[in-house]
Amino acid sequence: MDMDAAYSNSDHVPDSADYPPRWTAEAEAFRAKLGPRAELDLPYGDHPRERFDLFRPEGAAKGLAVFVHGGYxxxxDKSTWSHLAAGPLARGWAVAMPSYRLCPDVRIAEITQEIAAAVTAMAGRVAGPVRLAGHSAGGHLVARMCAPGMLPPDVAARLARVVPISPVADLAPLMQTSMNEILAIDAEEAAAESPVNQPAPQAPVTVWVGGAELPAFLDQAERLAQAWGVEWRAPEGQHHFNVIEPLAEPDSALTRALLS
Known part of the structure; x- marks a missing residue:
């Protein structure tokens, strides 16, 4: 099997190059429209990329929803996805989105620790339950937050739902791709950082993947759901790029799944 082709979403999705600039424009417009309810570049660490944006609803928040971006x-960074906060925000939830340092400057294991620090800092700013969603590599990262001891006990106890979207749940296959020249995953890290190797989490989990995604991503999602004994959903016609867009809609199935 050509592992590069197996994990190349850009080659699989028509007009894939059009998505990031459109998302970026929509995200910028969303932040501008939100005005003072958009609190930008809040720190959770010392590095310039260790920052998150926090979007607050009108009135008291029901709790916190977090979205962690992908990109292998x-x-x-966080600035491309702001508009995806619109769905939970309209339903009364505060929404936070972090940036994080990227490979090859850091290893994936270090990024995992950064997201744990980010979630902890975010939870410190918003009371109530915490719900995590992440896409692709972000799906991996929010799934890792379910590992025992990853989050402080008081934060872990607040996890009300985790939704890994198109997650990379087993890192081992990526060792056979050319992108591993950047990721530098080795066997030890693949074993330690793969959510499929974690025990079933205490928090409720819904694994989500587009029904029209590459077979490798459908397999990754199914294997994670089976390993953890949780439900997984694969909406028909959704591919790796448009699968996250329903988060911008208050009544979409994906938004309902995150807030259920």
Whole structure:
């Protein structure tokens, strides 16, 4: 099997290059429209990328929803996804989105620790339950937050739902891709950082993946759901890029799943 092709979402999705600039424009417009309810570049660490944006609803928040972006741990930052907060925000939830340092400057294990620090800092700013969603590499990262001892006990106890979207749940296959020149995953890290190797979490989990995604991503999602004994959903017609867009809609199935 050509592992590069198996994990190349850009080659699989028509007009894939059009998505990031459109998302970035929509995210910028969303932040501008939100005005003072958008608190930007809040720190959770010392590095310039260790920052998060916090979007507050009108009135008291019901709790905190977090979205962690993807990009194979080597691309993007928080500024491309702000508009995806619109769905939970309209339903009364505060929404936070972190940036994090990228490979090859850091290892994936270090990024995992950064997200744990980010979630902890975010939870310190918003009372109530915490719900985590992440896409692709971000799906891996929010799934890792379910590991025992990853989050402080008081934060872990607040996890009300985790939704890994199109997650990379087993890192071992990526060792056979050319992108591993950047990721530098070895066998030890693949074993330690793969959510499929974690015990079933205490928090409720819904694994989500587009029904029209590459077979490798459908397999990754199914294997994580089976390993943890949780439900997984694969909406028909959704691919790796548009699968996250329903988060911008208050009544979408994905938004309901995150807030259920």
């Amino acid at each position: 741990w080597k691309a993007f």
